[in-house]
Amino acid sequence: MNENVVVMKFGGNTLANKEKILLAVDLIKNRIENGKKPVIVASANGNMTDILLDNAYSLSENPDKRELDMLITTGERISVALLSIALRARGVNSVSLTGSQIGLVTTSQHSGADILALKSDRLFKEIASGNVPIVAGFQGIGENKEITTLKRGGSDVSAVFLASELGGNSVAMIKDVTGVYDKDPNKHEDAQKLDLIDFDVMYKLALEGANILHPDAVKLAKEKNVKIEIVYYKDGKVGTVIK
Numbered sequence: 001m002n003e004n005v006v007v008m009k010f011g012g013n014t015l016a017n018k019e020k021i022l023l024a025v026d027l028i029k030n031r032i033e034n035g036k037k038p039v040i041v042a043s044a045n046g047n048m049t050d051i052l053l054d055n056a057y058s059l060s061e062n063p064d065k066r067e068l069d070m071l072i073t074t075g076e077r078i079s080v081a082l083l084s085i086a087l088r089a090r091g092v093n094s095v096s097l098t099g100s101q102i103g104l105v106t107t108s109q110h111s112g113a114d115i116l117a118l119k120s121d122r123l124f125k126e127i128a129s130g131n132v133p134i135v136a137g138f139q140g141i142g143e144n145k146e147i148t149t150l151k152r153g154g155s156d157v158s159a160v161f162l163a164s165e166l167g168g169n170s171v172a173m174i175k176d177v178t179g180v181y182d183k184d185p186n187k188h189e190d191a192q193k194l195d196l197i198d199f200d201v202m203y204k205l206a207l208e209g210a211n212i213l214h215p216d217a218v219k220l221a222k223e224k225n226v227k228i229e230i231v232y233y234k235d236g237k238v239g240t241v242i243k
């Protein structure tokens, strides 16, 4: 446990092109300059996961689940490698890592696995040696040593789990919206931003379709008492705190 560790999760919409990756670099550098030790969880760029799934279903009506997980975990792998390349070019020591490399052990179920444990000290070693770990969200390694994925949108769950294991007890969810609103602000002009909400209210909103956070991530955050901050990707401002 390290109080200075801060888990920052970048969603797919916040890493979708070069400009957005460079904004992510700025937010990460800013945390380091403030004495924090960021641990990054990244999702696949834009709708990459859907594109990969479409490719698979164009070849088979019923693709093998193991092969599907092998395929769709590559989306996150691209994101973490590109982000780490961008960081290293700007003077930040970073290392991209897959779910299996950090020992994120899950149930053996493909496409919908549950996280069981973080069974390796790789992340702690990287942090101690001064590297910013850039971890592929949404994926792990099953108890049977096969690559697994969580439910769709599961990078939020990866991030909350890592925050509870690594310390700091808070997670910054970097999003393409300025906070949680009472309804989707991209669909309703009169949506009102909520500055502070409790886990139960957020869980209900998420279940009702507010896809800004995965309901399982909110549930896990409540169980582990991990505070969630919704941070706008352009300016790094905290728009909503969930605790």
Ligand SMILES: Nc1ncnc2c1ncn2[C@@H]1O[C@H](COP(=O)(O)OP(=O)(O)O)[C@@H](O)[C@H]1O
Binding pocket: 010, 011, 012, 013, 014, 043, 174, 175, 176, 177, 179, 180, 181, 182, 183, 184, 185, 186, 205, 209, 210, 211, 212, 213
């Ligand atoms: N109540 C809400 N408050 C804020 N955003 C919402 C809400 N309901 C739906 N959204 C949508 O959630 C999106 C962010 O979630 P998502 O794209 O899944 O994030 P990420 O890819 O970062 O995990 C926003 O672009 C917004 O349109």
Ligand SMILES: N[C@@H](CC(=O)OP(=O)(O)O)C(=O)O
Binding pocket: 010, 011, 012, 013, 043, 044, 049, 050, 075, 137, 138, 151, 152, 153, 154, 155, 156
């Ligand atoms: N890329 C995965 C996992 C994920 O969590 O994505 P996002 O953080 O963009 O919701 C998906 O599309 O399901």
